[in-house]
Amino acid sequence: MPVQKGEDRLLAAFEEWSENVEQKLRKRPERKDEFVNTSGIPVNRLYSPIDQTGADYLAEIGLPGEYPFTRGVQPTMYRGRYWTMRQYAGFATAKDTNRRYRFLLEQGQTGLSVAFDLPTQIGYDSDHSLAQGEVGKVGVTIDSLKDMEILFDQIPLDKVSTSMTINSPAAVLLAMYMAVAEKQGVSSRDLKGTVQNDILKEYSARGTYIFPPKPSMRIITDIFSFCSREIPQWNTISISGYHIREAGSTAVQEVAFTLADGIAYVEAAINAGLDVDKFAPRLSFFFNAHLDFFEEIAKFRAARRLWAIIMRDRFKAKDPRSLMIRFHTQTAGCTLTARQPMNNIVRVAFQALSAVLGGTQSLHTNSMDEAFALPGEEAVQIALRTQQLIAYESGVTDTVDPLAGSYYIEELTKEIFYRSQKYIEKIDELGGAASAIEQGFIQREIQDSAYRYQREIEKEERVVVGVNRFQIEEEAPKGLLRVDPSVRISQIEGLKKLRSERDNGRVKDLLGELRKTAEGTDNLMPVILDAVRAYATLGEICDALRDVFGEYQPVSTIGG
């Protein structure tokens, strides 16, 4: 057969070439003895059609918009429309953040992404003692519907899509968003957006948990089922590898631990009696775009293929939308350096390009100053412009999945796919993601990788430009964004005023009803929605749930 003959010729040529190279290496060796990427995958000198021998193109790669979605979830990808440019933003009061949102929308941003402060993420009002020093620092502070009304003032909720990074109290913030929409006269059926609502990675990597796993999973499945009826275009969860990667995992671990979390949510929802094709189309994902350009592109492609197979074979999903990973990407915050911060603009550009070449549905590009503080306006503008440059000037968006067929990319995609699958098998053996987290397995794997990475930097096996190589003397940056500590005082005054004006009898009744619902099995969302409409605060609602559910106690994975 001529094909066979061609292969033989190629193999012979390759062997001859390899021998020649080996000869030359004696005189001029390569930079390193071994080339390995962050996932520990060896990187060969050369990839060629030999690596593709025996590959089944349609089964493994296929066509965009079709199973197994390796080439993307839509048939036309960015020829149809660009990804959503969505900068994560929030600081100080709702009023300050509203101003930033309107600035970003004026600059051509196409979706909103709300960063909440830590007290809000952990379900404390601004007047709680643990909120001291934290109010408005890493995000906007929200105590009640009043703040949420200000946050979205003059932003028509039927025209934008909004992603909210909120997990344990996701039900409460989603209810507040719906209540704001009601006041704007927008039907919940027209609302588009996402709540992160991913508790498992909070236990393993991000830390803003409140309740123990069991009631947390119940809240999540309540949200799935409520949204499928009431707010059908909403993404009910954003299953997040981003923070797992930021905590130090490798690319393979990011895919494996994220999809293992995804499996746990799907199982929980099925066990709660939901039909997989009713809720699975609204699951969304969130990944990191880290430094190794090709490894990242391959990671996105491998994740799509692996999830499609899991959903089809393990959960028997039929609706093609149930099989698709639609994901948001953020460039890797942990790779930003405080040294020579302008270099971060370039780092972010490469990372963003990898996300686009990997087929992301939305993207946040970090700002150059984020190793110091929350980003200033100018830095955010450059970050957004980076996305616009990729979209409108680089030309990479004019054809679908342009790197497909690269011998290296396809080989790496396959390798990340298999290695992630192996990890998921291991997690299955430990009883699934929740159980693996309870045993500290996932936390230990992540922290071991983080430590290895740091050691590589310190031994200078890994170069960080401007940090351990090419250093200069430089001055501290000026004009960083600072959050005024008086934000807490004004929030506390706002809370006092709220509590003197609202119908406190009604709030008390609704909180009682919420406790009762939490003790039973009915869906929590309707009563939470009533409570926020009556201006019960976030802290009051979360306290009522704490009374019934208790609080999560983490396992220690450090020391003896």
Added chain:
Amino acid sequence: MDKKRKIRVLAAKPGLDGHDRGIKVIASALMDAGMEVVYTGLRQSPEQIVETSIQEDVDVIALSILSGAHDFLFPRIMELLKEKEIDNMLVLGGGIIPDEDIPALKDAGIAEIFGPGTNTGEIIDFIKNNVER
């Protein structure tokens, strides 16, 4: 005090932020350098940190915070140590801390602030050279 006693360090996360990659990496590096490390876990109040430092009889407290609440929480911890009349504790800080905040934190008694990109060897040397035993 027994001279052979290992240096004992409390690695602590004050405030509400969940970013524990840095403190865990440092805890591992200090342990590899022969120190004994107790890690508090997340969300510790200043009172809890000071209490644990006494119970665990540590020589050093290494604080990590990335949320920006250092300006309130670090001085508060130093205040509580003073109230307990603990004056020989070596207290270090790290995380996302703007340079312009460092003088005030040092005035409050924090011995040194280590920002992003710090080599763990630098922290180990600093502890060995400055710990009071």
